[in-house]
Amino acid sequence: MSLELADVERAAQRLAGVAHRTPVLTSRTLNERAGAHVHVKAENVQRGGAFKFRGAFNKISSLDEDALRRGVLAYSSGNHAQAVAIAAALLGSRATIVMPEDAPAAKLDATRGYGAEVVPYDRWTESREQIGARLAAERGLELVRPYDDPLVMAGQGTVALELLEDEPELDVLLVPMSGGGLMAGCATVAKARRPGIRLVGVEPAAGDDTRRSLAAGERVRIDVPPTIADGLQATEPGELTFEVNARLVDEVVTVTDDEIVEAMVFLFDRLKIVAEPSGAVGIAALLNGKIDARGRSVGVVLSGGNVGAARFAELVATTSAARPG
Amino acid sequence: MSLELADVERAAQRLAGVAHRTPVLTSRTLNERAGAHVHVKAENVQRGGAFKFRGAFNKISSLDEDALRRGVLAYSSGNHAQAVAIAAALLGSRATIVMPEDAPAAKLDATRGYGAEVVPYDRWTESREQIGARLAAERGLELVRPYDDPLVMAGQGTVALELLEDEPELDVLLVPMSGGGLMAGCATVAKARRPGIRLVGVEPAAGDDTRRSLAAGERVRIDVPPTIADGLQATEPGELTFEVNARLVDEVVTVTDDEIVEAMVFLFDRLKIVAEPSGAVGIAALLNGKIDARGRSVGVVLSGGNVGAARFAELVATTSAARPG
Numbered sequence: 001m002s003l004e005l006a007d008v009e010r011a012a013q014r015l016a017g018v019a020h021r022t023p024v025l026t027s028r029t030l031n032e033r034a035g036a037h038v039h040v041k042a043e044n045v046q047r048g049g050a051f052k053f054r055g056a057f058n059k060i061s062s063l064d065e066d067a068l069r070r071g072v073l074a075y076s077s078g079n080h081a082q083a084v085a086i087a088a089a090l091l092g093s094r095a096t097i098v099m100p101e102d103a104p105a106a107k108l109d110a111t112r113g114y115g116a117e118v119v120p121y122d123r124w125t126e127s128r129e130q131i132g133a134r135l136a137a138e139r140g141l142e143l144v145r146p147y148d149d150p151l152v153m154a155g156q157g158t159v160a161l162e163l164l165e166d167e168p169e170l171d172v173l174l175v176p177m178s179g180g181g182l183m184a185g186c187a188t189v190a191k192a193r194r195p196g197i198r199l200v201g202v203e204p205a206a207g208d209d210t211r212r213s214l215a216a217g218e219r220v221r222i223d224v225p226p227t228i229a230d231g232l233q234a235t236e237p238g239e240l241t242f243e244v245n246a247r248l249v250d251e252v253v254t255v256t257d258d259e260i261v262e263a264m265v266f267l268f269d270r271l272k273i274v275a276e277p278s279g280a281v282g283i284a285a286l287l288n289g290k291i292d293a294r295g296r297s298v299g300v301v302l303s304g305g306n307v308g309a310a311r312f313a314e315l316v317a318t319t320s321a322a323r324p325g
Numbered sequence: 326m327s328l329e330l331a332d333v334e335r336a337a338q339r340l341a342g343v344a345h346r347t348p349v350l351t352s353r354t355l356n357e358r359a360g361a362h363v364h365v366k367a368e369n370v371q372r373g374g375a376f377k378f379r380g381a382f383n384k385i386s387s388l389d390e391d392a393l394r395r396g397v398l399a400y401s402s403g404n405h406a407q408a409v410a411i412a413a414a415l416l417g418s419r420a421t422i423v424m425p426e427d428a429p430a431a432k433l434d435a436t437r438g439y440g441a442e443v444v445p446y447d448r449w450t451e452s453r454e455q456i457g458a459r460l461a462a463e464r465g466l467e468l469v470r471p472y473d474d475p476l477v478m479a480g481q482g483t484v485a486l487e488l489l490e491d492e493p494e495l496d497v498l499l500v501p502m503s504g505g506g507l508m509a510g511c512a513t514v515a516k517a518r519r520p521g522i523r524l525v526g527v528e529p530a531a532g533d534d535t536r537r538s539l540a541a542g543e544r545v546r547i548d549v550p551p552t553i554a555d556g557l558q559a560t561e562p563g564e565l566t567f568e569v570n571a572r573l574v575d576e577v578v579t580v581t582d583d584e585i586v587e588a589m590v591f592l593f594d595r596l597k598i599v600a601e602p603s604g605a606v607g608i609a610a611l612l613n614g615k616i617d618a619r620g621r622s623v624g625v626v627l628s629g630g631n632v633g634a635a636r637f638a639e640l641v642a643t644t645s646a647a648r649p650g
Contacts, residue, residue: 023348046596241525265634272599272630305597309590313638 005192008157011058034286036293045306052083058155068093073141075128080146085116147181148238157185171296174282176200178234180241187248201252201282209250232279255284276307330517333482336383359611361618369630377408383480393418398466400453405471410441473508475564482510496621499607502526503559505566512573526577527606536577556603580609601632
């Protein structure tokens with residue numbers, strides 16, 4: 001497998017006029033706090049509320065008519081599920097999403113609302129992989145993986161493609177890391193377009209499987225990490241994504257849950273935007289001096305905004321970062 | 326007094342490159358809920374977090390050098406205070422802000438952070454008008470009124486000027502109303518540029534002084550209204566603003582505090598943006614069918630985003646509008 005700039009450029013063509021070209025936000029206060037020129041790529045306002053739509057659409061739009069007619073399959077309780085549901089509906093296909101039966105009703109409803117069929121499973125007694133494999137076999141469904149697929153990675157890379165079109169002089173790029181698809185796509189673009197750029201992955205402190213894997217030179221598996229960043233709970237890097245990221249990523253830094261909530265509050269109070277915990281890790285790294293950003297031009301991927309007001313209120317209540325004002 | 330389109334156009338020239346040209350946001354879900362094509366003018370990301378910067382800067386930038394050297398004065402504990410402080414600093418002047426001594430520390434700090442001198446007063450025993458008049462006389466300070474000044478009104482009108490440049494075909498424009506400066510400026514632009522447009526003011530149900538005043542044909546004074554919309558607590562329309570608004574505004578509708586919180590949560594969950602209570606009233610009116618918007622192109626001024634994460638969390642906790650998700 002090799003992922004090239006050209007793959008991401010082809011993805012950008014497929015996504016043109018379909019995905020939102022999300023804004024790049026700046027803030028004087030953020031610049032002051034970080035001591036840097038910070039450019040925030042706001043994927044929280046992407047379709048479905050996260051960058052995941054890019055990869056899902058790129059994958060599904062590359063299927064042939066027969067495959068589209070049979071439909072696609074994903075297992076996810078998060079942003080990937082909604083992304084696959086939206087992309088499938090737009091392409092005249094049909095998504096089947098295998099979700100835990102105890103997933104929040106709002107998530108089940110949202111996924112159904114996009115036209116997907118939800119297949120609930122008992123996550124204590126059943127394996128979603130087995131259910132998925134059975135459904136795929138019975139119905140001829142095409143599995144859309146959340147990250148370990150070159151077409152998905154290429155789609156996610158359009159985030160960096162757009163950011164570097166808007167801000168060609170970036171010195172550093174901060175990207176949240178879980179399975180590694182977003183980073184693999186972004187890294188491929190960034191190192192091709194701007195070889196001197198420093199690529200920094202950001203993980204929750206409790207779930208630093210990628211940092212450990214890069215240090216070990218091979219994929220390391222950890223337990224499901226206890227973190228509020230529910231989008232960053234992969235237990236090991238993807239196989240294909242790790243090939244790319246081991247070659248291109250310069251560094252991985254970690255942030256604590258408290259630092260994540262503080263960053264969410266900062267984005268709320270100062271930039272007036274909503275970030276989900278996983279989406280705020282790059283800002284958390286910057287606000288807490290996890291990288292040397294002094295005087296640099298820094299891109300940060302704010303990967304998603306699906307947190308919900310009630311959950312946000314809960315998180316704020318647990319922290320001293322929020323002060324009245 | 327007459328306020329003309331040309332006054333607002335002059336204000337736009339003064340504000341060019343200084344005020345943010347704020348984005349106009351759209352949302353499929355909002356369109357579906359409202360049954361209309363909705364265009365949200367996002368003044369929550371204006372400098373200082375609210376539209377107020379426009380009027381304050383237009384006023385202060387029109388002062389002569391002597392007046393700028395002596396400085397400006399405002400009394401406000403809200404968005405107007407910060408707007409005057411920022412505008413004065415940008416213009417090389419100095420702002421003195423008369424604020425209640427029991428205002429939230431964060432607001433006092435923020436205003437000082439913009440370089441203003443804060444003069445605290447005891448709002449139970451002292452009158453801010455008297456203190457302001459004394460300071461103005463002693464120091465030769467120029468008072469910057471929050472709305473009842475043609476230059477302030479003209480500055481606020483640039484909100485509608487920009488919105489109609491981006492969306493020339495608007496059928497309806499929804500504007501929050503308190504003292505009436507934002508509406509007076511916007512109405513002047515809108516009726517000049519698009520005579521058939523319907524102008525709808527939005528007030529909190531507990532503070533409908535403008536609705537009553539328009540019905541009575543004269544300014545009606547009410548008690549300080551008990552509402553979470555702290556930016557909309559004027560007790561009567563301004564004198565100059567009422568002259569304009571009585572002529573141009575088609576209708577005033579009201580929304581309850583619960584409807585306001587519901588709209589704040591909707592904007593958080595769906596558009597991923599932060600609105601303060603006063604800023605969300607237009608969306609609240611749309612979501613609750615307060616106007617006939619079916620099939621129309623509707624502009625909504627989201628006037629500000631200064632609510633604070635902790636206060637937002639409190640408001641969410643009081644409502645059933647926020648569901649986990």
